[in-house]
Amino acid sequence: MKRHHSFCRFLNATGQIILFNVFILATHPAKAISLFNDYYYRSLIADKKANMPGDLLTVIVLETSNAQSSADLASGKDIKVALEAGYNHKEEEINFSLSGKGKTTAKTGRNGKIKASLTVQIKQNLANNTYLVEGVQAIKINGELQTILLSGIVRKEDITPQNTILSTRLANAHITYQGQGSVSNSQDRNYIYKILSFAGLV
Numbered sequence: 651m652k653r654h655h656s657f658c659r660f661l662n663a664t665g666q667i668i669l670f671n672v673f674i675l676a677t678h679p680a681k682a683i684s685l686f687n688d689y690y691y692r693s694l695i696a697d698k699k700a701n702m703p704g705d706l707l708t709v710i711v712l713e714t715s716n717a718q719s720s721a722d723l724a725s726g727k728d729i730k731v732a733l734e735a736g737y738n739h740k741e742e743e744i745n746f747s748l749s750g751k752g753k754t755t756a757k758t759g760r761n762g763k764i765k766a767s768l769t770v771q772i773k774q775n776l777a778n779n780t781y782l783v784e785g786v787q788a789i790k791i792n793g794e795l796q797t798i799l800l801s802g803i804v805r806k807e808d809i810t811p812q813n814t815i816l817s818t819r820l821a822n823a824h825i826t827y828q829g830q831g832s833v834s835n836s837q838d839r840n841y842i843y844k845i846l847s848f849a850g851l852v
Contacts, residue, residue: 708813785801797827
């Protein structure tokens with residue numbers, strides 16, 4: 651009998667605990683905690699797309715620039731003089747005129763085109779799924795050092811699955827092309843010669 655009463659008490663206590671848990675669950679709805687974070691998600695079958703600081707992507711640089719300015723300066727002046735003289739009761743009229751016109755035209759033009767590709771690195775994650783990227787490429791060919799520096803802001807949707815992006819898609823893009831060597835020095839001397847020639851010194 652004692653064992654029977656002990657068993658009944660155990661069942662009664664167990665039932666109360668179950669009822670208490672049911673009451674708690676009924677009055678407090680369960681909240682699901684997601685283990686998925688789309689910010690860090692990367693598919694196992696898709697290509698790894700650059701989206702974190704330190705990730706690399708390739709920028710296809712296709713830039714063309716045209717600059718032209720001109721100025722026309724024109725001046726003109728006409729002078730007319732009439733003289734009358736009398737001799738032997740005859741009047742003679744002498745007319746002469748002076749005129750001068752001048753026109754000066756100054757025109758400058760410059761065309762530039764850059765076609766290259768370089769790998770840049772994501773430096774910072776910005777708002778609205780945008781990234782700040784920076785990169786530099788230096789190539790030395792026949793003693794000529796050519797350097798391309800690039801920085802700008804990239805949108806996530808503009809990056810292809812191959813981790814490439816066109817330079818025309820960059821916001822606040824800064825692309826600098828520099829050259830050092832015999833070719834660049836020759837161009838500098840050519841500019842100096844043009845200046846001296848324009849001044850009439852050579």
